[in-house]
Amino acid sequence: MGCAPSIHVSQSGVIYCRDSDESNSPHQTTTISQGTAATLHGLFIKTDAAETIPSVITYQSRHSRNNSCRDRKENSGGHVRIEAETQTSHTSVKVSSTEECVGPMRLTQEPIQVLLVFAKEDSQSDAFWWACDRAGFRCNIARTPESAVECFLDKHHEIIVIDGRHSRYFEPEAVCRMIRATKPSENTVILAVLPQKFVENSSVSACYNELIQIEHGEVRCQFKLRACNSVFTALEHCQEAVEITSEDHIIQVGHIHVQQCHSLRHRDRRKDSMDARSLSSRGSDAPSLQNRRYSSVARIHSMTIEAPITKVINIINAAQESSPVTVAEALDRVLEILRTTELYSPQLASKEDDPHTNDLVGGLMSVRGSQYLKMLHHSQLAIPVTLNDVPPSIAEMLNDEECWEFNILELEAATHKRPLTYLGLKIFTSFGVCDFLNCSEAMLRSWLQLIEASYHSSNSYHNSTHAADVLHATAYFLRKERVKSSLDQLDEVAALIAATVHDVDHPGRTNSFLCNAGSELAILYNDTAVLESHHAALAFQLTVRDGKSNIFKNIDRNQFRTLRQAIIDMVLATEMTRHFEHVSKFVNSINKPMASINSDCEGQANIRNSPENRLLIKRMLIKCADVANPCRPLELCIEWAGRISEEYFAQTDEEKRQGLPVVMPVFDRNTCSVPKSQISFIDYFITDMFDAWDAFASLPGLMEHLSENYKYWKNLDEMKCKSLRPPPPS
Missing domain, CATH: 1.10.1300.10 (3'5'-cyclic nucleotide phosphodiesterase, catalytic domain)
Known part of the structure; x- marks a missing residue:
C-alpha cells in the first residue's frame, strides 16, 4: 500500500490530489503518498469541458519542499492521460485547524474550503488556486455546472468563485441558481469574476488579499455566530447537568470551554453576504502587502444592478493597484469614510466644546x-x-x-x-x-x-x-x-x-x-x-x-x-x-x-x-x-x-x-x-x-x-x- 498513489477518481471525474510548490500550474500537479518511486499509467478521465482537463480538481494543502513531481497531460481524443512519478519519498503535511475565540469559548475551525468554477484553465484561475495555497485553504476547481454542484454538495464550500467573464461554456447566473437551490448554500459566499466589474488580475497577491478579506470578514463572523447558536442548541437539548469550568477544570459561572465541536464546520451562514472588509495581508510576503486593498470580486447577484457608491469604491480599489504605498494608505482612509452611512453629517467636537x-x-x-x-x-x-x-x-x-x-x-x-x-x-x-x-x-x-x-x-x-x-x-x-x-x-x-x-x-x-x-x-x-x-x-x-x-x-x-x-x-x-x-x-x-x-x-x-x-x-x-x-x-x-x-x-x-x-x-x-x-x-x-x-x-x-x-x-x-x-x- 505504501507504493500506491494518493489519488481517488469519482464517477464524475473528480480528482483529489496534493500539489507541489515546484510546479508551475495547479492543474499539472499530482503528489504521491509516502513511499518509493511509483508510476501511474493509463488513467483516462472523461470530461465535458472545452479544454481536455478533469471536470474537478481538488487541492488539499501545502506540503514539504523535499519532493518534486511532474505530470504530463496528453491530448488523446477528448481524454486526459495523467502520468506521475515521484523522485523521493515524503509525507504530506495536512493544513492545521485554527482556534477561534468567542468570548471565553475557544472553538476549532477547520480550514476554509473554496470552489473555483472555471470552464478553462487560465492565469486568473491559477491565481486563485495559488492564493488558496498561500492562505492555507482547501480548494477545488470545477469545469462544468453539474460537477460544481456535486462537488459543493460533498464539501460544503465556504467560498465559491464563478467565472462570469464569458458564457461560451456555461451561464454564470445559471450556475449560481443551481448552487443556491441546494440547502447547504443558503449562507455560502458566492462571488463572480466579471469583465467590467472585476478587472482581471492574475496576481496571486491580489487574489490572496481578496480571499483573506472574505475569511476575516463574513466567514469568520458567521462561524462565531453558528458556534454560539450550536452551543445554545446543545444546552437546550442537554438532559444532563452542565458544568461550566475554567481551563484548570475549576467550576465557575460565566465561562464556557468547548473541548470539541465537530459539527461546527460553519456550513450554514446567512444567505446575504456582507461586504468583506480589507485587512492586512498575511503570509510570506505580508509586509509588502500590508495596508493595501485590491480590486473586489463582484458578487454574482450584482451582475446587472450596481449602486453608484459601489462603482466609486471599485474605481478606488483599482487605482490602488498601481499607486505608491502612501497613496494606497490615503485611499484606504477614503474607503473607510465611504463605507459609513452618514456621509454628509459632519462630526462635531465634544459636547463640552460647543x-x-x-x-x-x-x-x-x-x-x-x-x-x-x-x-x-x-x-x-x-x-x-x-x-x-x-x-x-x-x-x-x-x-x-x-x-x-x-x-x-x-x-x-x-x-x-x-x-x-x-x-x-x-x-x-x-x-x-x-x-x-x-x-x-x-x-x-x-x-x-x-x-x-x-x-x-x-x-x-x-x-x-x-x-x-x-x-x-x-x-x-x-x-x-x-x-x-x-x-x-x-x-x-x-x-x-x-x-x-x-x-x-x-x-x-x-x-x-x-x-x-x-x-x-x-x-x-x-x-x-x-x-x-x-x-x-x-x-x-x-x-x-x-x-x-x-x-x-x-x-x-x-x-x-x-x-x-x-x-x-x-x-x-x-x-x-x-x-x-x-x-x-x-x-x-x-x-x-x-x-x-x-x-x-x-x-x-x-x-x-x-x-x-x-x-x-x-x-x-x-x-x-x-x-x-x-x-x-x-x-x-x-x-x-x-x-x-x-x-x-x-x-x-x-x-x-x-x-x-x-x-x-x-x-x-x-x-x-x-x-x-x-x-x-x-x-x-x-x-x-x-x-x-x-x-x-x-x-x-x-x-x-x-x-x-x-x-x-x-x-x-x-x-x-x-x-x-x-x-x-x-
Whole structure:
C-alpha cells in the first residue's frame, strides 16, 4: 500500500490530489503518498469541458519542499492521460485547524474550503488556486455546472468563485441558481469574476488579499455566530447537568470551554453576504502587502444592478493597484469614510466644546427617539372663515411683496394672524397659478383659507406667518434670473404650493420630541421624517377632501402626478437630517461644474436644466426659504430668533414635566444664551448653504444682511448678554 498513489477518481471525474510548490500550474500537479518511486499509467478521465482537463480538481494543502513531481497531460481524443512519478519519498503535511475565540469559548475551525468554477484553465484561475495555497485553504476547481454542484454538495464550500467573464461554456447566473437551490448554500459566499466589474488580475497577491478579506470578514463572523447558536442548541437539548469550568477544570459561572465541536464546520451562514472588509495581508510576503486593498470580486447577484457608491469604491480599489504605498494608505482612509452611512453629517467636537451647536444640531437633525411614553393627540382643525375682499390698507401693504425687505410681521398684525391667505392670493396670481391649474380664484382662496386654518396659531414660530414668510422668500428666489431660466412653470407652481403647505399642522415640537413621546405621527411614519411626511400627506388630504377647495381637480392626471411628486420632494427636503447631503450635491453637481465653464453660457444652461439638477435647485430653493430668517433685516431677524427660542423653551419645559429626554438642554429659558444659539445656527447651517445659493442666484442684499446680523449676535455674546437685545444703558 505504501507504493500506491494518493489519488481517488469519482464517477464524475473528480480528482483529489496534493500539489507541489515546484510546479508551475495547479492543474499539472499530482503528489504521491509516502513511499518509493511509483508510476501511474493509463488513467483516462472523461470530461465535458472545452479544454481536455478533469471536470474537478481538488487541492488539499501545502506540503514539504523535499519532493518534486511532474505530470504530463496528453491530448488523446477528448481524454486526459495523467502520468506521475515521484523522485523521493515524503509525507504530506495536512493544513492545521485554527482556534477561534468567542468570548471565553475557544472553538476549532477547520480550514476554509473554496470552489473555483472555471470552464478553462487560465492565469486568473491559477491565481486563485495559488492564493488558496498561500492562505492555507482547501480548494477545488470545477469545469462544468453539474460537477460544481456535486462537488459543493460533498464539501460544503465556504467560498465559491464563478467565472462570469464569458458564457461560451456555461451561464454564470445559471450556475449560481443551481448552487443556491441546494440547502447547504443558503449562507455560502458566492462571488463572480466579471469583465467590467472585476478587472482581471492574475496576481496571486491580489487574489490572496481578496480571499483573506472574505475569511476575516463574513466567514469568520458567521462561524462565531453558528458556534454560539450550536452551543445554545446543545444546552437546550442537554438532559444532563452542565458544568461550566475554567481551563484548570475549576467550576465557575460565566465561562464556557468547548473541548470539541465537530459539527461546527460553519456550513450554514446567512444567505446575504456582507461586504468583506480589507485587512492586512498575511503570509510570506505580508509586509509588502500590508495596508493595501485590491480590486473586489463582484458578487454574482450584482451582475446587472450596481449602486453608484459601489462603482466609486471599485474605481478606488483599482487605482490602488498601481499607486505608491502612501497613496494606497490615503485611499484606504477614503474607503473607510465611504463605507459609513452618514456621509454628509459632519462630526462635531465634544459636547463640552460647543454645547449650543451640539444641542441645536442634535435637536434638529436627530430623528430617533429613545423611548415611547405618551401618545399625543392633535387638536381638530379650525373651520375656515369666509374671506372678504382685501381691505385697501392690506392691499397697499402687499404692493411691496416683491422686495426682500417686505415686513411679514406687519402683515400678520394687519390680517389678524391670517397673512398666508392674503399674501398667497397676491403671489399665486402674479405667477399665474390659477391659469396653470385651471381653477377659479374663489377655489384658490378657499384652499388658502383651508391650509392657513390648519396651522397652529398658538405656536410662537411654526404658524401661518412662518409659512407666509417662506412663501415670500420662495417667490423672491423664483424671480431671480438664473433660477427662473432653470425651472419651468410646473416647477414654479410646485415650489409655491410646497412653501405654502410645508409646515401645515406643525405641533410646535421637533421630530425628536415626537419620537421620544411615542406620538401617533412618529409611530405612523416609523420615526423617519415624521413631521415632513405628515405635512406633505395632510396637505393633499385636505386639498382633495372638498371639491370647493380642490385646486388639482381640473388638471390632467399625469400632470397631477408630476406636480404632486415635486411638491412632496420639496417638503421632505426641509427635513434637516439630510441638510448637508442636499447642500453638498448642489455644490458639486451645479456650482462647481458651472464655475469650470464660466464663459460657456450654453454649457451652463445645460447643467442647470438637466432633470436631476432642476430637482437639486428646487430642494435648495425651499431649504433656503425655510431658514432665511438670519438673512432678513435685523429687526425681523431678532423677532424670528425670539420666536424660535420661545418654541424650543416650551418644548424643554414640557419634556421636563413629562419626564421625557431633554433633546436640547441648552434651550432652558433660565440659562439659555440666545446670541450663542444664533451664532451656532448660522455657523453650522446657514453660512455655507447661502454662500452656495448666492453663488447660483446672486443675492448680495441677503448676504449683506447675514453679515450684519452675525456681527450683532457676536457683539451681544462678547458682552456676555444672553437676551435678544443689549441691556438698556444704566
